[in-house]
Amino acid sequence: MTEKPLVISSPLPRTLDLIFTPERLAELRAHYRIVETTDEELPNLPAGVLAEARYIIGQPPIDSALLARLANLRCIFNVESNLYMNMPYDEVFQRGIHVVTTGAVFAQPVAEIGLGLALSLLRQIAEADADFRAGREKWGGEGNTRARLLAGSDVAILGFGDLGKATARVLSGFRPRLRVYDPWLAPQQIRAAGAEPVDLHTALTQSDVIFVTASVTSENEGFLGAKAFASMRPGAAFILLSRAGVVDFEALMDAVASGHIVAASDVFPEEPLPLDHRVRKLDGFLRSAHRAGAMDVVFAEMGEMVLQDMALLDKGLPPQLCRRAERETVARMRSKPVKVN
Amino acid sequence: MTEKPLVISSPLPRTLDLIFTPERLAELRAHYRIVETTDEELPNLPAGVLAEARYIIGQPPIDSALLARLANLRCIFNVESNLYMNMPYDEVFQRGIHVVTTGAVFAQPVAEIGLGLALSLLRQIAEADADFRAGREKWGGEGNTRARLLAGSDVAILGFGDLGKATARVLSGFRPRLRVYDPWLAPQQIRAAGAEPVDLHTALTQSDVIFVTASVTSENEGFLGAKAFASMRPGAAFILLSRAGVVDFEALMDAVASGHIVAASDVFPEEPLPLDHRVRKLDGFLRSAHRAGAMDVVFAEMGEMVLQDMALLDKGLPPQLCRRAERETVARMRSKPVKVN
Amino acid sequence: MTEKPLVISSPLPRTLDLIFTPERLAELRAHYRIVETTDEELPNLPAGVLAEARYIIGQPPIDSALLARLANLRCIFNVESNLYMNMPYDEVFQRGIHVVTTGAVFAQPVAEIGLGLALSLLRQIAEADADFRAGREKWGGEGNTRARLLAGSDVAILGFGDLGKATARVLSGFRPRLRVYDPWLAPQQIRAAGAEPVDLHTALTQSDVIFVTASVTSENEGFLGAKAFASMRPGAAFILLSRAGVVDFEALMDAVASGHIVAASDVFPEEPLPLDHRVRKLDGFLRSAHRAGAMDVVFAEMGEMVLQDMALLDKGLPPQLCRRAERETVARMRSKPVKVN
């Protein structure tokens, strides 16, 4: 009988218990030999373990020498899901080793809170509740002077990866007129998802609601600034779900402070944020403390994806659920990895 | 050339300017002679006007004698949309006069805020924003100890009229397991909408999220009380969108105060509510001051419906957009008309 | 204990065994006393039976005198589903008695074969199979000179009742540009179903595929004639699913014979059709011998509808699944009842 394939595990900041349910962890251990290590200890593992390892769970620094010793490596499962430039990707790709991320698990929870934030902005849900608590609520139509319908409105999604697509999905029951800006995709792909591919200017100027779901790359840092916000429709809602790095946050706060637009954000230039940060008191701004994705049921999906893709790789097939790092784009990614789950 | 048909208008608490856009109002006036009156003055209108009137916009009190004088009446467009027992419905129906309501316009805006309230409860959006403002926000997973996904969850809708169906529609992108309780409908109808028809007990006990969209009738006043709330899953979310009359509001507040469930409501036993009402400070309860439907763009839909149905009635066809009062159910309705828009 | 409600049954040309599954028939008998009779014998039933009858299954001739004796009648379930003018509908409606039909069961099977006929026309399926059998098939692209895609094409549905809506539903996966012509509906209703309401001229001239699902009425007999067919796009497909009475059949055959359009029909001016009828040999015409709806599993749905609506009526509620005859339109219906199932 053949031995079970070997997996090296160093999933920081995750833990195996976080990303696998007990049942799935048992399954993992039943099918594979797991060598648990740390990023620092990895190079010191016995040569035989390194030579035999088929998979790595985690994103440890790997140099060319170490990579050479990982002679049977087929796939690195990066369960943090942002890509560090801490391995020689060229060599990795030349060897046909897959580097995959499990970040797609966050698409659904982030899209859900994203729609919740949008509806709260459009209908002043959080604000009206605070007023009600304080005894200054306005009843009926008087409380609706700024209320807007989502159905049939003009909606733009900036960035159309897993999160953008999940956002489109949770919006589908509202039948919005959906426009998508994503320069990394072919127009046809966007059309196939029932949306209209547009340039950034159209997305900004023709929308009642804008969802920002684009990761930070070397090309789009701070691409949404004062001019962008000024070009938006008066009263439009801007919902930031990916990373603060894509916007000029000061300009965003200015645009909200001026009353031109309303906004919600799950991400901030500093996390945690100083107690005296201006955004805390800003009316027309809805705040969420990077809580959009970090749910236990969501982390547990990661292990599910890893197991299903390992099963395909074991059969000599390519992985399908996890997102693969690509030669062309890996070096352009700038979303900072998180330190806490 | 034939004269234009005659319409008597007494739409309180609405006004023609509220329920028609300027364009539609011009169209109304172009196609019909409008006699504007009040509920009180109606019986004093010239006999010829009464005899000629084809339509009434409003819901004036009408007794048998007055009804007899309205010899050519085809349809009463009740634009308030709750039904008073202020006319001899038996005679009205015998004569084949339609009594229709335009309340379906509220389905979409109420469903939208309903989903917003649900997502806010599931993800603590309003609460987390208040915490953030106060400088006590919890970051990432620490802020998500009570967070729940809507996708794939068990959702029940109690009452499956226009509002219930609109709620199902805005939920569709989440692919919930949807159960519906509505004893006035045939199971097949509910299945045709992609939901599972269930009894009340199943709806209450098997759901993560419950939307109450049922109108008050003579049969369901206060049908959701302490026992109902106790039977719900711990942590389930209860969203009340129709009328406070269907719940025992004290019992609902008790259930939330105990921490067993969370709740949101757009309707209250008294409106406006006393400043010292307990619900104002209740944690786990999200409040909206009967703002769910009363939006200007929504009122303007009423006139659209009225015009399109008048066009059908003019051709000798039955109305299609407005909801018709039915012999069997008209006397069972108990939702109180509103006094303000 | 109260006695079971009484049902008079005379469902010709159906039988109870046709329209109820054995389980449902047992249920019917368990909840109701069934008096089986014939249309002829009905007036001779004992006065007590007539006085007590709550429901009639069938569509017997009823005159005013007989109607008066049916003192407790609530609903006539017409399971043939076309409406004869064989009862005093005015009195029936004045008494608030429902007359309902179960024809909606045919919507799905007819829509299914309708789409099958359309795809067969667009891709020459039947024709290509006949050629293949005869050894004269054309391979690959050579066999596709007249082939057309349905996805993204312009589709019109004429008549948007149950059948029209079912047709729209089975088409939905193709994302056609869907236009609907139905003068009995409000434009808003058609928009709500995701289609564009258009006039007849637009429907005829702007479509690649046209489905005719409109019943015959006093107003639309033969409304599709030579001029209509001439106005269609060259090569367009015309699928007739409702009744031959709405078209000038000679003109339709001429239009196909000329090569201007292709057509499929499930209904014919005479049924059965003479052996020497011209349509039998007409190329570009696909024939189905009124087989679209008459399936056993479909008839068995009728009993299901009847039972569910009886349960609502027993609770004093209006029926919901069966389609109600309407004062305004009952006298305009001209679709001839069938003699065989």
Added chain:
Amino acid sequence: MTEKPLVISSPLPRTLDLIFTPERLAELRAHYRIVETTDEELPNLPAGVLAEARYIIGQPPIDSALLARLANLRCIFNVESNLYMNMPYDEVFQRGIHVVTTGAVFAQPVAEIGLGLALSLLRQIAEADADFRAGREKWGGEGNTRARLLAGSDVAILGFGDLGKATARVLSGFRPRLRVYDPWLAPQQIRAAGAEPVDLHTALTQSDVIFVTASVTSENEGFLGAKAFASMRPGAAFILLSRAGVVDFEALMDAVASGHIVAASDVFPEEPLPLDHRVRKLDGFLRSAHRAGAMDVVFAEMGEMVLQDMALLDKGLPPQLCRRAERETVARMRSKPVKVN
């Protein structure tokens, strides 16, 4: 100013005029220098041309020496869309050169005729038309003894690539219970498409309709044989859309001849097929002469995909619309390229 990128074109059996509309071809020529050659002449092109070529349209034989000379090659657009083993794929992949196919354009037309074939089988459309033509048609229910509904039936798709997914999409309006067998995919992917992942046995034994959309690979040649057909439900419909190589064709014909199942096929063991081939006269078998995909409007989609992906590659991004050959699976493909369009 920089020169336009260079494209080598040898698209046999396609032509540039087939796969590009005139507008798109003009666009191609405006953005790129096109060197038109043949597979044979390719190695003889000037060294400078080879060194400069960024893209190849076609699938010429390429050996290691030639590959080395194609120093700037980024992508080979295989517009025939089956993969020959005529280049050193290992080296190609090591260099990070993409090999992509445009076969996804066939998914929609094949899925459309696939549904048409299925509906024709379920409702005997082709057969009933032939009978009608011959004067032996059966009217109404008598003609429906073998008719079946698709709505709500059990449907399996074997193989869930582009074609399988398009098949699911055109079926969506029927709300079937959809099961998918595809051992190359992760179960989660299949669930995400709204289908249930199952093993082959379940797919075969629990279905009313089975669509075969799987390409031939080294592992599945003839995987559907006598045992498979015998295990199917009596009267089930088997629709073969991909390649004859996945079935034991004799066994399929036997299963149909025995009356156990009905079948339709667009592909055959020999193409064209001898005039005396048994399948020509086989009742219960619906034949299409490899016409499912080969439509002019479809070929023209290929150029659209090529242009959009070239635009991404020009920006240093990976292609998105065309399907990429994968290291793991490229050598397993066995679908034979076509010789004619």
